[in-house]
Amino acid sequence: MLLKTKKLMKAFGGLKAIDKIDIEIPQGEIRGIIGPNGSGKSTFFNLISGVYDSDPGSYIEFNDHDITNEPAHEIGALGLARTFQLLRLYQDMSVINNVMSGYHTKVPYSFAAAVLGRKKIWDHEKKIRDEMMELLSFVGLADFAEMNASELSGGQRRLLVLARAIAGKPKLLMLDEPAAGLSPHNVDNLMKIIMQLKDKYGLTLIIIEHILKVVMDTCDTVTVFDHGQKIAEGTPAEVKDDNAVIEAYLGKKMNDDEMRKALAV
Ligand SMILES: Nc1ncnc2c1ncn2[C@@H]1O[C@H](COP(=O)(O)OP(=O)(O)OP(=O)(O)O)[C@@H](O)[C@H]1O
Numbered sequence: 001m002l003l004k005t006k007k008l009m010k011a012f013g014g015l016k017a018i019d020k021i022d023i024e025i026p027q028g029e030i031r032g033i034i035g036p037n038g039s040g041k042s043t044f045f046n047l048i049s050g051v052y053d054s055d056p057g058s059y060i061e062f063n064d065h066d067i068t069n070e071p072a073h074e075i076g077a078l079g080l081a082r083t084f085q086l087l088r089l090y091q092d093m094s095v096i097n098n099v100m101s102g103y104h105t106k107v108p109y110s111f112a113a114a115v116l117g118r119k120k121i122w123d124h125e126k127k128i129r130d131e132m133m134e135l136l137s138f139v140g141l142a143d144f145a146e147m148n149a150s151e152l153s154g155g156q157r158r159l160l161v162l163a164r165a166i167a168g169k170p171k172l173l174m175l176d177e178p179a180a181g182l183s184p185h186n187v188d189n190l191m192k193i194i195m196q197l198k199d200k201y202g203l204t205l206i207i208i209e210h211i212l213k214v215v216m217d218t219c220d221t222v223t224v225f226d227h228g229q230k231i232a233e234g235t236p237a238e239v240k241d242d243n244a245v246i247e248a249y250l251g252k253k254m255n256d257d258e259m260r261k262a263l264a265v
Pocket residue numbers: 012015017035036037038039040041042043044085
């Protein structure tokens with residue numbers, strides 16, 4: 001297994017945001033995570049990626065390393081990258097430098113300097129920049145490389161966030177609602193690019209997504225959260241017929257018809 005959690009737990013005061021979650025994700029899989037608002041999906045990512053420490057008794061393993069409560073930068077250096085539900089870009093930095101920052105999160109300047117010495121670092125930097133330009137071309141942003149990130153459209157920002165997360169060539173990429181707020185056409189375009197990047201870089205993916213059509217169309221396995229617990233897991237076809245899943249959604253943000261329509265893809 002590339003990622004494994006055992007009895008993963010996180011409480012905020014009296015609220016069990018993540019309540020004893022066991023999950024196993026094999027290399028190469030596309031895993032979808034769905035669940036109502038507040039069911040713990042983003043908290044799950046925050047625990048895995050080291051943004052929050054988990055509660056005592058939890059265990060997280062990534063690529064055969066025990067990463068329970070390791071600092072975020074060390075988890076990143078092992079090959080785990082993630083995006084945030086609310087976009088985090090350096091707005092006043094150019095598009096290319098935003099992508100470069102993704103590379104240097106994994107390989108800091110100080111490390112490159114120690115290995116290469118100051119003279120060679122400029123050549124090295126040039127090489128990385130060329131690689132990052134290639135990545136920008138791949139997501140269709142090469143023409144915008146020198147623009148400020150703040151000048152991009154919403155859809156372009158989503159692509160930039162994706163490119164930056166991939167810049168350090170992670171083994172596992174975790175995407176928190178990558179398609180939120182996009183038009184149907186842009187959702188299709190983004191998902192196509194995500195699938196191409198998966199093949200090109202040999203990624204394993206975990207995708208939190210409210211757009212159920214995306215989950216049902218692209219994921220190998222879907223895990224369903226409700227109130228911090230895992231209430232179902234299986235192929236998209238199995239999950240969409242699961243009564244507990246339908247119940248978890250009913251009466252919440254979506255109404256009956258919307259949910260049935262969303263699941264009947
Ligand atoms: N830093 C925090 N402090 C206190 N409570 C938190 C914190 N982060 C999350 N929570 C609570 O934990 C629960 C799970 O939140 P989380 O953001 O993981 O839900 P989610 O499934 O990602 O929801 P959404 O679909 O709306 O993004 C919520 O009740 C939330 O209020």
